[in-house]
Amino acid sequence: MLIEAPLQKARLLRRYKRFLADVELESGETLTVHCPNPGRMIGVQEAGSEVVLRDSQNPKRKLRWTLQAIRVEQTWVNLDTHLANPFVESCIEAGSIEQLLGFERLRREVPYGTNSRIDILLESPGVEDCFVEVKSTTLLEDGVAKFPDAVTARGLKHLRELSEVAKKGQRAVIFFLVGRDDARSFEPADAIDPAYGVGLREAVALGVEPLVYSVRVEPDSMQLDSQLDLHLPPG
Known part of the structure; x- marks a missing residue:
């Protein structure tokens, strides 16, 4: 990009x-x-x-x-959080994210849940819709990328909305985009927002799929780097 x-x-x-x-x-x-x-x-x-x-x-x-x-x-x-969604969209459309291949239509900001909008809705005939919520982060501690860097009630609400989607048997993805390429892995920032960490663990247990990818950033471009392992230490 x-x-x-x-x-x-x-x-x-x-x-x-x-x-x-x-x-x-x-x-x-x-x-x-x-x-x-x-x-x-x-x-x-x-x-x-x-x-x-x-x-x-x-x-x-x-x-x-x-x-x-x-x-x-x-x-x-x-540093520009507004680039996260269009960047992920471009990666999906280019076929760069193997977990999100095979969909014919990508829709943005589609209403769902309770007064919410899903960042990306992927659709294809005969295939369950895939709801994708994108979160961007720059926080890095000892080589571990973390989210969030501040308490986020809105982010917790999104996790709960995704959990409801998963409970209905539809695909729900929480996509963490790490805006740097020097992270080795990812985990929730429990020390900053314990409630979000609990919410993420509960969402994953209910079937929400976590995806984490890092980005190689240059002054004039952004390029998908690699998938990172998600660690969920006991909370």
Whole structure:
């Protein structure tokens, strides 16, 4: 997946108020840019880090530039959570995810459950529909990718909605997209959100399928890297 917009590199000065960041361009000019990541961004907001900015190309937007990615040691990490869904969609359509092959139709944001919308609904005649909920994460601890990086009542609700789908005998997938390629495995961030960890274990026990894939991030592109093992230590 290519990032089809003008890009430029900068240095991160600070991230604040969740959706704002100050950066210094190579020219020495400082800018305030949009940070498209509502999480705590643990480990991926260190001042002085090299970052990539994406031009919105929208003259009416208050903040022209968006924080696209950050370099952590030798690894580029995607910071734009809004890219997760279209990226997973493109991988499914390209046949890159073997567990999600064989469907003729992909629909987005389809209403289901109680006031919810499933990120991706896969359909084919004569085949059970497949409900796919996508979650993106950048959190890494000792080589283990984790989700969430903040308490997420909304994420827990999605797990419960998927569980109801699974109990009806339909396919329900929780897809964790790790926006970096230096993780060895994945597990829920129980220390941050114990309720989500319990919910994930319960959902898997009820038949929800967990899939975890890492991403190779470059300043101007994202590429599916590899499938990661999911570990569910006793809670």
